[in-house]
Amino acid sequence: MNALLSRRAPRLALGLIAPALLLAGWQWLATSGGASAVALAPLGSVAAAFVELVGNGTIFGDIVATLTRAFTGFAIGAGLGVATGTATAVWPLLNRVIAPLLNALRQVPMIGWLPLIGLWFGTGEGSELIVVCLGAFFPAMLNTHAGIANVEQRYLDVGEVFRFTTGQRFRRILLPAAMPLILTGLTQALAFAWIGTLASELLMGAGGGLGVTLQTAQVQQRLDVILVTVAITAILGFAINQIIARVRREVLRWQPASI
Amino acid sequence: MSAEPFPRPNVESSAPLRGELTNSDLDKSFTIGGQARPVLENINLTVRPGEFVSIVGASGCGKSTLLRLIVGLDSEYGGEIRLDGERIATTSLDRGIVFQDHRLFPWMTLEQNVELALLNTDTPKARRAAIVAEHIALVGLSGFEKAYPHQLSGGMAQRAAIARALVTEPKVLLLDEPLGALDALTRVHVQNELQRMWLAQRSTMVMVTHDVEEALYLGDRVIVMSPHPGRVRRIVEVGLPHPRDRRSPLLHRLKDEILAELTGNPAGEPANLVTFPARESR
Numbered sequence: 252m253n254a255l256l257s258r259r260a261p262r263l264a265l266g267l268i269a270p271a272l273l274l275a276g277w278q279w280l281a282t283s284g285g286a287s288a289v290a291l292a293p294l295g296s297v298a299a300a301f302v303e304l305v306g307n308g309t310i311f312g313d314i315v316a317t318l319t320r321a322f323t324g325f326a327i328g329a330g331l332g333v334a335t336g337t338a339t340a341v342w343p344l345l346n347r348v349i350a351p352l353l354n355a356l357r358q359v360p361m362i363g364w365l366p367l368i369g370l371w372f373g374t375g376e377g378s379e380l381i382v383v384c385l386g387a388f389f390p391a392m393l394n395t396h397a398g399i400a401n402v403e404q405r406y407l408d409v410g411e412v413f414r415f416t417t418g419q420r421f422r423r424i425l426l427p428a429a430m431p432l433i434l435t436g437l438t439q440a441l442a443f444a445w446i447g448t449l450a451s452e453l454l455m456g457a458g459g460g461l462g463v464t465l466q467t468a469q470v471q472q473r474l475d476v477i478l479v480t481v482a483i484t485a486i487l488g489f490a491i492n493q494i495i496a497r498v499r500r501e502v503l504r505w506q507p508a509s510i
Numbered sequence: 511m512s513a514e515p516f517p518r519p520n521v522e523s524s525a526p527l528r529g530e531l532t533n534s535d536l537d538k539s540f541t542i543g544g545q546a547r548p549v550l551e552n553i554n555l556t557v558r559p560g561e562f563v564s565i566v567g568a569s570g571c572g573k574s575t576l577l578r579l580i581v582g583l584d585s586e587y588g589g590e591i592r593l594d595g596e597r598i599a600t601t602s603l604d605r606g607i608v609f610q611d612h613r614l615f616p617w618m619t620l621e622q623n624v625e626l627a628l629l630n631t632d633t634p635k636a637r638r639a640a641i642v643a644e645h646i647a648l649v650g651l652s653g654f655e656k657a658y659p660h661q662l663s664g665g666m667a668q669r670a671a672i673a674r675a676l677v678t679e680p681k682v683l684l685l686d687e688p689l690g691a692l693d694a695l696t697r698v699h700v701q702n703e704l705q706r707m708w709l710a711q712r713s714t715m716v717m718v719t720h721d722v723e724e725a726l727y728l729g730d731r732v733i734v735m736s737p738h739p740g741r742v743r744r745i746v747e748v749g750l751p752h753p754r755d756r757r758s759p760l761l762h763r764l765k766d767e768i769l770a771e772l773t774g775n776p777a778g779e780p781a782n783l784v785t786f787p788a789r790e791s792r
Contacts, residue, residue, distance in 0.1 A: 412605075413601075423615075427618075428615075505619075
């Protein structure tokens with residue numbers, strides 16, 4: 252059993268079983284007539300829509316717009332999150348001052364900010380980016396704070412014995428010791444950035460992107476376009492996750508293999 | 511301080527005299543539940559340069575606290591601790607320590623862990639790699655330079671921690687139950703290595719341990735401490751040259767004596783201490 256899972260080709264094949272079944276069931280429902288045929292476009296017409304969208308360049312432009320928005324927002328939001336989390340972990344006074352406020356604010360779900368942001372900044376691309384930043388900020392901040400604030404005293408003692416400066420202590424003890432949690436925070440931040448991107452595009456509809464196309468397709472009742480876009484969103488999200496997992500493995504190669 | 515009552519093997523004359531550690535009228539208390547509880551009381555102890563001193567005692571006698579004070583991780587104490595005449599107030603590269611848990615940084619390889627100790631020394635960068643390799647060889651870990659701590663066994667990790675503490679060539683090396691977590695076989699092995707390293711390096715060493723046999727095998731002197739608060743109860747001179755033979759009758763006789771001291775009930779102690787007459791007569 253494990254031998255099967257440890258080889259590349261069988262692993263890949265096993266992972267493809269469920270998607271293949273899904274597609275087969277889909278095709279069967281879509282062509283069987285009855286009520287479900289209205290809910291699902293046949294694979295052939297979805298493929299035709301895909302070719303159409305690729306042909307006129309829409310899909311490519313959407314992917315670029317959405318990825319740019321997601322990663323820009325992630326970079327800004329998670330960057331600020333890591334910086335804030337580090338600062339509050341290193342300076343307890345600062346933590347005491349801003350932690351209660353931040354903890355109250357993070358109880359508002361990302362989407363809950365939309366009306367306020369809409370009123371303040373309008374429903375343009377800038378507002379979409381703010382939503383993405385907000386989504387990425389909190390998980391990055393919370394995990395970074397927890398990681399750095401809980402570094403074990405026994406390691407800090409070692410740094411003291413070897414006369415580490417503040418900078419050395421940060422770079423050689425605090426940061427690497429907190430890295431597993433920081434990476435967890437960044438993984439979550441990216442997931443939230445991705446959700447925030449799609450949600451804000453759907454609801455604000457500015458500047459192009461997969462969410463904007465979804466919104467337009469819904470208005471035009473283009474079921475095939477919706478399905479193509481949803482599939483592409485799923486595949487992109489999956490790819491991003493794979494990349495993050497690989498980065499994590501590489502950065503944390505000093506950890507014993509997880510059980 | 512008494513004169514050397516026993517011959518030291520060869521190294522004595524060539525090594526520079528350094529690493530004299532004096533504790534005078536040392537007191538230390540912790541505040542627990544708003545009340546000051548003394549953990550160390552009136553400790554007077556001079557460790558001669560190049561000497562190996564073992565400290566034994568029951569839990570709660572403040573042995574580890576004493577080492578934390580000497581290494582400089584805790585500077586709130588009464589009395590004086592001096593190394594070569596200088597009062598100890600903070601950590602220093604002159605004083606190294608091996609903790610009971612190895613405390614290697616899991617995110618660094620063995621080599622990087624050892625080299626880290628040299629970060630703030632004036633050792634030229636170009637020479638560091640060679641010095642690190644030398645010390646890894648000294649503890650018998652050549653070939654494991656690139657291993658991460660989780661890839662090492664307990665005994666290997668503890669030896670690596672010893673290498674990390676020795677690489678800065680501290681005047682005094684403090685060992686806080688360094689072998690406490692090891693199994694009996696590994697323990698004997700690392701004890702032998704520790705003795706060999708001490709003979710090679712000749713720095714002053716102070717080792718805290720639960721194991722009376724280990725204390726006697728390695729120590730020039732064994733300090734027996736009593737708990738609540740921690741006090742020096744007895745100082746035993748072990749008049750045997752290094753390297754030693756574990757089967758030496760003297761070591762066994764001293765072991766019985768110290769164990770009787772630690773578990774027995776000599777005059778002057780409160781009568782409510784539990785006694786083990788059977789063990790004393792053995």
